[in-house]
Structure formats: structure tokens, C-alpha cells
Amino acid sequence: MKEILELLRKNAKLTAKDIAKSLKKNVSSVEGTIAKLEKKGVILGYKAIIDENKIKDFNPVRAIIEVQVAPKRNLGFDYIAKRIYKFPEVRTCYLVSGAYELQLVVEGKDIHRVAEFVAEKLAPLEGVKGTVTHFFLKKYKEDGVIFGKKDENHRMNISL
Amino acid sequence: MKINVSKKSASITPSGIREFFDLVLGMEDIISLGIGEPDFVTPWNICEAGIYALEKGYTSYTSNQGLLSFRKTIAQYLKKKYNLGYHPEKEILITVGTSEAYDLAIRALINPSDEVLIPEPSYVSYYSVTQLAGGKPKYLSTHETGFKVTPKMLQEAISNKTKILLLNYPSNPTGITYTVNELKNIAKIVKANNLIVISDEIYGDLTYDFQHTPFASISGMQSHTVYINGFSKAYAMTGWRVGYACGPENVIDAMNRIHQYTMLCAPIMSQMAAQEALINGDNACLEMKKEYKRRREYVISRLGEMGFTFPYPAGAFYIFASVKNTGLTGKEFSCRLLKEKKVAVVPGVAFGTEFKNKYYIRVCYTTEFEKLKKALNKIEQFLKEL
Numbered sequence: 231m232k233e234i235l236e237l238l239r240k241n242a243k244l245t246a247k248d249i250a251k252s253l254k255k256n257v258s259s260v261e262g263t264i265a266k267l268e269k270k271g272v273i274l275g276y277k278a279i280i281d282e283n284k285i286k287d288f289n290p291v292r293a294i295i296e297v298q299v300a301p302k303r304n305l306g307f308d309y310i311a312k313r314i315y316k317f318p319e320v321r322t323c324y325l326v327s328g329a330y331e332l333q334l335v336v337e338g339k340d341i342h343r344v345a346e347f348v349a350e351k352l353a354p355l356e357g358v359k360g361t362v363t364h365f366f367l368k369k370y371k372e373d374g375v376i377f378g379k380k381d382e383n384h385r386m387n388i389s390l
Numbered sequence: 391m392k393i394n395v396s397k398k399s400a401s402i403t404p405s406g407i408r409e410f411f412d413l414v415l416g417m418e419d420i421i422s423l424g425i426g427e428p429d430f431v432t433p434w435n436i437c438e439a440g441i442y443a444l445e446k447g448y449t450s451y452t453s454n455q456g457l458l459s460f461r462k463t464i465a466q467y468l469k470k471k472y473n474l475g476y477h478p479e480k481e482i483l484i485t486v487g488t489s490e491a492y493d494l495a496i497r498a499l500i501n502p503s504d505e506v507l508i509p510e511p512s513y514v515s516y517y518s519v520t521q522l523a524g525g526k527p528k529y530l531s532t533h534e535t536g537f538k539v540t541p542k543m544l545q546e547a548i549s550n551k552t553k554i555l556l557l558n559y560p561s562n563p564t565g566i567t568y569t570v571n572e573l574k575n576i577a578k579i580v581k582a583n584n585l586i587v588i589s590d591e592i593y594g595d596l597t598y599d600f601q602h603t604p605f606a607s608i609s610g611m612q613s614h615t616v617y618i619n620g621f622s623k624a625y626a627m628t629g630w631r632v633g634y635a636c637g638p639e640n641v642i643d644a645m646n647r648i649h650q651y652t653m654l655c656a657p658i659m660s661q662m663a664a665q666e667a668l669i670n671g672d673n674a675c676l677e678m679k680k681e682y683k684r685r686r687e688y689v690i691s692r693l694g695e696m697g698f699t700f701p702y703p704a705g706a707f708y709i710f711a712s713v714k715n716t717g718l719t720g721k722e723f724s725c726r727l728l729k730e731k732k733v734a735v736v737p738g739v740a741f742g743t744e745f746k747n748k749y750y751i752r753v754c755y756t757t758e759f760e761k762l763k764k765a766l767n768k769i770e771q772f773l774k775e776l
Contacts, residue, residue, distance in 0.1 A: 253687060389424075
């Protein structure tokens with residue numbers, strides 16, 4: 231099961247047939263395992279990794295936002311986190327250790343939308359003590375994938 | 391004036407597939423399953439160690455034998471991994487790739503007309519390097535014995551001129567390797583006949599189904615063996631050119647005496663990068679191995695479905711498949727596959743005699759999965775159109 235997940239995490243386009251052959255299993259058992267993982271919510275979805283810089287008008291503005299929040303009695307940070315991550319503008323939300331509690335990645339059509347979201351939605355929330363916004367300037371690497379021009383393969387076509 | 395080259399250099403048999411090679415090298419947009427080196431680039435921590443060495447001004451010679459601290463690292467590594475004990479100051483020599491280690495070992499050991507037994511099919515260099523050194527290479531055909539050297543075949547091939555047995559396992563081009571028991575049986579013959587074994591174990595870390603056993607670790611064999619290894623395959627470091635040889639003190643000393651006049655030393659920055667590979671490269675090596683293993687299963691399964699037969703490749707990244715039932719020779723198959731489908735494989739004759747290897751091809755799976763799949767689809771199509 232873990233091996234199947236490992237393969238799909240690297241390449242979600244792999245078919246059950248490919249996976250079965252690579253792991254020396256039969257196709258129906260691989261299909262069964264994947265179906266189970268989807269049903270149990272281990273696999274939540276599949277999506278493409280897109281280098282947005284390479285297409286026009288497909289480049290939303292993103293910012294990392296550090297949010298200082300106060301925990302709630304009996305609920306800890308989960309309550310305030312949920313209030314925040316439910317906004318569709320929030321693409322990512324982590325509880326982290328250190329000088330602030332929640333780290334978000336917020337997305338908007340342009341810089342004003344993001345600023346607006348912070349000023350009007352995020353900062354006024356009860357329990358939010360402060361925010362620091364860092365706009366993304368350039369994406370070099372995300373989730374193990376390097377963006378930009380791929381290094382060329384310098385091997386010769388054939389060697390013994 | 392036309393310069394006459396030496397008879398010796400002229401005597402080296404040119405590869406029968408040179409034309410095919412030139413053809414492949416000149417082509418664009420092909421998918422090559424003919425590349426005998428990893429498709430991964432060197433893991434970054436290793437590259438970084440090389441860069442650091444340059445930044446720090448390590449651009450000089452090292453001692454002929456190689457950096458002592460590197461040799462110590464190798465000694466520790468072999469001790470820990472295989473319980474093989476080699477003295478870093480006397481029994482280890484750093485070479486420019488495993489190829490140089492083989493050349494030095496042969497030159498240090500061979501007297502004119504001494505025989506070297508070389509399993510066939512095998513990597514191309516062993517035969518020619520032996521010839522260059524004035525030795526007599528003698529092929530042991532393994533085609534009828536599952537591509538493995540057997541004690542019987544060995545016993546039959548040994549003459550009073552036989553001095554060396556070359557072993558290369560896991561093997562290029564077949565991917566076969568030996569179990570401990572098989573090695574023990576070979577060791578008996580080696581011992582009884584006082585043979586020296588040059589054991590090229592460059593693919594040792596790429597053994598997929600069981601733990602690799604160095605020949606030198608078989609009881610009584612360390613004093614019979616020159617163990618050669620390198621960093622090119624397991625750590626994806628082909629271009630760095632670092633290998634090493636371990637063996638009895640007098641042999642390593644003799645090899646070093648040749649090495650000091652011909653190569654001087656391996657590049658210092660490469661030695662430093664390779665040391666990093668041994669110290670912190672395990673993870674990257676395991677990740678690559680995992681990927682090769684999956685590809686291996688995939689290729690075995692696909693080629694099997696297409697009706698190819700081949701020895702089970704327990705290691706390295708090669709499959710040596712027979713194309714006999716297509717009615718084509720390996721060379722014809724490779725040329726047509728290249729022209730009609732733009733997929734490159736290597737004709738089997740590159741790895742030994744025309745007679746024995748005529749109907750084989752070598753397929754490497756050092757290509758990323760999606761391309762590998764595409765290439766195999768094309769081979770499948772090619773077979774249908776035959």
C-alpha cells in the first residue's frame with residue numbers, strides 16, 4: 231500500500247496496470263487498494279503541477295501570511311484555524327511552532343485582493359492578534375518539484 | 391607522411407557495431423534504452439562536496455594511492471557493509487574509475503601469454519585490455535548455463551597457462567548475479583587451481599533481491615582476489631571518474647607503480663565528492679535503487695508479455711534478451727527498431743563473439759518511467775509490424 235502511495239505521489243497519472251507491473255502485483259489488487267485508499271480519504275484527490283509562469287493570465291498572486299492567534303479553552307487552535315482555513319482564499323494552513331501560530335498561503339487575483347482579504351476578513355477575526363504578509367516573488371521549488379527550465383540530460387545516446 | 395600506429399593498437403579488434411553506434415549518436419529525438427549509465431544526476435550533497443572542494447582550492451595532485459582519509463573511509467565502509475578488512479595504507483588504491491582499476495590489475499599481474507578467463511557476454515573492456523597487456527583472453531561462454539559461470543565450465547577451461555578469472559556481477563550486460571553458494575563453488579575451483587580473481591563489483595549496490603556478496607568475502611578468497619569497485623553506477627557519478635581497487639599488499643603496490651606513471655592520481659575534487667558519497671550517500675543510493683527495481687519489474691513484465699526470453703536480472707540495470715524468435719539478428723533488430731521506431735537498444739554482439747551473441751539485444755532501464763513505457767510500447771508495435 232505504501233509503495234502504491236509513493237508511486238502515485240510522484241506521478242498520479244500512473245495507471246493501475248503500470249503500478250501492478252512495477253510492483254509485481256496483479257492489476258485488480260492494485261485497483262482495489264487504490265479504491266480503498268480513496269474511500270478512506272487517504273487519497274484526497276489528484277491534480278496537475280502547473281508552472282503558472284509559463285501561461286498568460288494564469289498567475290494568481292500569493293502570499294505567505296504569518297498569523298498570531300490565541301487558542302480557545304478546550305478547543306486549542308482548531309477552532310480559530312477552521313474559521314480561517316474555510317475561506318477559499320486560504321490555499322494552505324499550517325499550525326507551526328515559533329513566533330506565530332498559523333502559517334497560511336493566501337491567493338488572490340491581484341495584490342489588492344489579498345490585502346483586502348487580510349484587512350477585512352482575516353485580521354478582524356476574534357482571536358487573531360496580528361498578521362505579517364509576505365508576497366511571493368518567485369517560485370523556485372514546491373513539494374519537491376523544481377520550477378523553471380529543466381536541466382538538460384547530458385548523456386550520450388548510447389554507451390556500453 | 392602517414393604515421394604508422396603501433397601494431398598493438400592496430401590489433402585491438404574494432405567493435406563490430408561501431409557503425410550502429412555512430413548512427414545512434416547522430417540521431418535526435420530517439421528514446422534510448424542503450425545507455426549504460428544512470429539517468430539520475432549525481433545527488434546534490436555529493437555535487438556540493440565537489441563544489442566545496444573547488445572553492446577551498448583543492449585543485450592539486452593527491453598522493454598516487456589517493457587521499458588517505460578517503461581510503462580510510464573506504465576501509466570502514468567495506469568493513470561495516472561486508473565485514474571485509476583492508477588496510478587503508480597498503481591494500482587500497484584509488485583509481486580513475488573502475489576501468490582503470492581493471493587495467494592496472496591486469497597489467498600488474500599478467501606475463502606474456504598468461505590466460506585470463508572472461509565470462510561471455512561481458513562488458514567490452516575486459517577482453518581488449520587483456521590483449522593490450524599481452525595476456526591471452528579466453529571467453530567462457532555462459533549462454534547455455536543461465537549466463538553464469540559454473541564450476542564445471544571453469545574446470546574445463548583452466549589450462550596450465552590460466553592465471554586470472556574475471557568476474558563481473560551483477561553483470562553488464564545480463565544483470566545476472568551470484569548467490570553465496572554459487573560463489574563458494576567457484577571459490578573451490580579458484581583455490582584448487584591457484585587462480586587470481588579480479589572481481590568487478592561496480593553494480594554490487596544495485597542488487598535487488600538479496601544482499602550482494604563480494605567474492606573476497608568468501609572464506610579463503612581475500613588473498614586470491616583483487617576487488618574493484620567505483621562510484622559511477624550506484625551513486626550516479628560516471629563523469630567524476632572515481633573507482634578503487636582492494637587486494638593483497640604486493641598487488642596493490644604493483645598496480646600503484648603503474649598508476650603513478652600513467653595516471654598519477656584520481657582528480658582530487660572527485661575523490662572528495664566520492665568520499666561524501668560513502669559517508670552521506672546511502673539514502674540517495676537507496677532511492678535510486680528503489681526506482682530501478684520498479685522499472686526492472688515493469689520491463690521484465692512487458693518484455694515477457696511480448697515473448698522475449700532473458701535470464702532473470704537480479705541486479706544492475708540491464709536485460710539481455712533473445713530476439714531469435716523474431717527471425718532477426720540482434721543487429722538487424724536494433725537497426726530496424728532505431729530506424730522505424732526511433733528506439734535504441736544495443737546489439738548483443740557488442741558483448742562478445744558474433745557467434746554466441748548474434749541473437750541478443752541489451753535493454754537498459756536507465757530511462758525515466760514515462761519514456762521507458764513509451765519505448766516499450768514502440769517495441770511492442772514494432773513486433774506486431776514485423
